Amino acid sequence: MLEFTVEDLSAEEIERLRAIYEPLAVSVRELVDATIRTEVDADTVAAVKADIDAATARLRSNQIDGAFGVKRTTSGQSMSWGNAVIGLRNPIAPPLDIHRDPDGRYWCDFDLGAAYEGPPGHVHGGVSALVLDHVLGEAASPDGKPRFTGSITVRYPRACPLGALHAEAQITRVDGVKTFVSGYISDAEGITVEADGVFITPRWLRD
Template structure:
């Protein structure tokens, strides 16, 4: 795949988010309804036909993935397809990341519903890892503005994380040469449910560019 980058204006970004954001929210509602449906076969058939009609409407004009244009807005990459924070990706909860004034910490409060389940009533342990990987990466990269890749990440599960309202936070502990050491945790109203430590590494091409 070839990628080219274009700068998108704040106005265009706002216009497109107003167009696509509600569609994505509708799809999140659909996923929740589907996970909990006990509708009869006729109603399922009606739903399938409607979903297919929606797909057809969206396929009336499709991006060609072989020539993807990537956008940036205000100096940050536009990550609306991202699996964790993407406002156009119904798979993403999505998390809205808040960044600390220090430039090396962040947090997010969010809700995980039944679509993120592992054991009954609990968040899938891998989803905890998904969220923690993301917030540690956000802290290490100053909101995805610095090129970094994850070297290693370790998750320690303290107890089961209940579905519902949660908080994730992360901060850079120290930096040694090309390595940043970052820690964070996931918590519910009762306290920490999972802890994470990660090592993030500046890629060689970014070192050469300095």
């Protein structure tokens, strides 16, 4: 059911594409933030909106059908550039840059601004769930083969402020097709959100 496109892209070609499209997403992330926070007057908003509509039309003059998908290169690299959490071409994604330690711990430092707000000045609880679902899912897939969330439980011991945050996750147990992972989000004061997930090896990846 899930189509992971395989394309014969060289490392140089991937880098060339990244250099073209990543800066655009960076700029649109800034625009998203400004759109929420601006207090300019109606005429200025209308003029800016017209410019944005023109920009969108230029970008749409040549575009793919549907969503970006996940492209895999023949060398085994995975390009999740449209992904809602890590996609370098997706302005909605913070985007998370997840690191792996030799001991199997996955972690990232990231910053969440106005676009991720729920309670005043704080991260939307669902955004914390979004981040943790992704970080736990990466930790569940140390061989690079995807595992999918079977279930995840997220607990909120404390409201999570917007700003600089840290997330990490680690496998706690593997039982057949089920991989159990735990993780958390923390700020400078300590843990704000915790999660436990069960990730499933898809049928087509089972031995």
